[in-house]
Every structure is written in structure tokens, then in C-alpha cells.
Amino acid sequence: TQLLEQSPQFLSIQEGENLTVYCNSSSVFSSLQWYRQEPGEGPVLLVTVVTGGEVKKLKRLTFQFGDARKDSSLHITAAQPGDTGLYLCAGESITDKLIFGTGTRLQVFP
């Protein structure tokens, strides 16, 4: 069974701080996606990483796919209250369906 573990589970920080969320697995994924979900809404895709070692930047968000394609990280620089939400990683499994991680709930206080 392919599983994705995220850490930390909860993160509460002040505006302007930096943070990193980790997504780890013992399995290899052909691609990995990061989503943000706000209360009352479905997840919204932020980025897809495909190549081992790949780094993608989206404004203040930096996503990295591990060399072995088993792990990924999301780094947010100078967090803002608008970054508050549930961050989910999701990997494309060997049967091609999406397997979601356990989620990291981020709260950024002004």
C-alpha cells in the first residue's frame, strides 16, 4: 500500500515567518502534486512536480521533489494570513489514481 505522510500535522506561525512542510513515502511516485484547501471548498492544485530533484517556484512558495521521487517539500517564505489553509500532497500511484497525504493545517496570524 502506498502511503504519504505529511509533517507537521499542524503549524501555527506569525506573519512574516518562513516554514517548510514535508511529504514522505517509502514508495516511488511518478509525479507529485500539492494542493491547498480552504474551509468549505475543495482542494485547489498549486503545482505538479514530475522529475526527481525538480524545484518549482510559485511566488513565495517553493516546491521540491526528492531525487528518488519518494518525498517532497513545500517551503513558504514570509508567510501571510492568506496562506492559511490545509496543505495536501498527492502522489500518482502505480495504478494511476491519486493518493493524498495526511495534510498539514497551517494558521498564519497577523
Next chain:
Amino acid sequence: ETGVTQSPTHLIKTRGQQVTLRCSSQSGHNTVSWYQQALGQGPQFIFQYYREEENGRGNFPPRFSGLQFPNYSSELNVNALELDDSALYLCASSDGGYQETQYFGPGTRLLVL
């Protein structure tokens, strides 16, 4: 372009009852996937429909069933509801199966008492 819509937004049922949830896919999308998201957890894949045929299923019992219509909208049916079925049910549409980006609806929150 209309996004993914789901109905109803909230639903309360009692144990043993049956429920039908509905999803309208984004315009031009022929694939719908359903997910169950328990409180505080990530979504879990239930099944996917591609051009009216089931195209993969997760680890859910047969009392979870689905349907996709010629206009690519979809239904999720759950029979013999159990307390643990209380969750947010999300549908996501895409154009062409697993490889394409999935766009999620806002979900239906089901509470089973």
C-alpha cells in the same frame, strides 16, 4: 466556463439510510472522480468514471456505488449508511482520466447520526 458543482452542500441522515450525492463536471470534462475526506484527514479515492464507465476503484465496500450520465455529470450512492460514513465527499473532474489535472468541487458534507 462553469466549474465543478456538487449538491446538496450539507446532508444529515440516520444510520441504515441511503444517500445520493450529485456532481456536475466542468464544461468539456469527461472524467469524474469521487473522494471521501474524513475530518482532519486527506481525501481518499472512492472511484472514477470515464465516459460513463467505472475506471478504477479504491478500498471502499460495494455499498458505495456510482453512475456517470451521458452529459458526464455523476452520482455517488451510499447504501446502509454507517456512522463512519460521516465525511466531506468531494468530486473532481478532468479531461481524459488520471493523467490530467483534476478540478475539485466544494464538496457535500454528510453527517450520519
